[in-house]
Amino acid sequence: MDFSLNEDQRMFVKMFEDFCANEVAPLAQETDHKEKPPLKQLEAASEQGFLGAIFPEKYDGAELDMISYALLMEHLGKACASTALTINVHVALVGSAILRHGTEEQKEELLPAMSAGEVIGAFALSESGAGSDAAALRTSAVCQGDRYILRGSKTWVTNAGIGQLLLVFARTSDEPGGKGISAFLVDVDTPGVRVGYREKTMGLRGLVANTVYFDGTEVPADRLLGQEGQGFAIALEALDLSRVGLSAICLGAAEAALENGTRFAVEHEQFGGPIALKQAIQNFIADSRAEVEAMRHLVHYAAWLAEQGDSRLRTQAAITKLICSEYAMRIANRMLQVHGGYGYMKEYAIERIYRDLRAMEIAEGTSQILRFLIARDQFAPHGISLRP
């Protein structure tokens, strides 16, 4: 067992640190306070090849292994979670699905454009009545000759308002559950697609998440991703990968919270000395540091499983995302407490980090659904088949 990063990975870490310090962190507060889409950050990321981070060089990607990808997400998450999540959706949810299930024509057309940032990907799965129960989605895709006609709507589609490509999951047959769902690559400018209202969010205020409507949208048959009926499996597989990325973002944001809290505890004085000398504060710092290290190991293990194509990733990604999102949230909560009243003020980064992290226990599978998946896996060998 080898816990060390290889030479390439160490070099990447330096590159990610420099990139985030120069191009992402300085814009984080403004991105949040002004609800600015992270377009400048995306442009800078595309120049470094990060928008095609895990795509093969053949498609102008950076061909990073999954540990390096997790390191990239960690550093981006530390600098600005809005930017990190925007890129994770583009690369790990949309790009990975095309890479694994696209035809050669689809890959050649879309992946280089995604690497260059000319096309930003959005993942359109959730609907107003189908969030945790995504297989209950109602958007329909009816085959008519050489095209499909899409009708329905999708909620909270991250990147829809800044992207060009929608990966849309729609029902192509009445087969129950996930079996009747297919995936489509839909250009946002297709007649019959309407990108609606941009959601106002508590945190991640740089994220551009919109409702998207499909009203008789004609999608050419060659825009079907994978086979008919394979869509739900494609979505779950993409979620396995993106949960690794999202967990790494939580790790990075938790590290940022811990660094901010530590610095504040050293600089801020009460009762004649730095509050760092008070045991209550030391306990906050110690518990948080211990949890950060636990998160790091989980993230690297899940990324390693993803790299191996190991089937244990499904449950491990759920475990990792559950723990990382919940640990990160409570670390941010403790570090806000360390800041006292200052922590509640917009001037301090911990206030933003706290709000950003709250979304991580909901997006890409709520903590309750992840616990269900883990319990289902645990009970299965005992002949108990759990239903959500």
Ligand SMILES: Cc1cc2nc3c(=O)[nH]c(=O)nc-3n(C[C@H](O)[C@H](O)[C@H](O)COP(=O)(O)OP(=O)(O)OC[C@H]3O[C@@H](n4cnc5c(N)ncnc54)[C@H](O)[C@@H]3O)c2cc1C
């Ligand atoms: C910031 C953000 C970005 C997002 N981006 C995207 C995106 O790009 N694309 C996309 O498709 N979706 C996106 N989503 C939607 C996200 O995937 C859903 O919010 C999530 O899956 C939960 O669905 P829901 O909100 O409809 O809640 P519901 O499923 O309605 O759940 C409500 C509550 O009930 C609980 N619950 C539901 N079922 C069970 C059960 N069986 N057992 C126990 N508890 C249960 C849930 O845990 C939750 O607490 C985003 C969400 C957020 C917050």
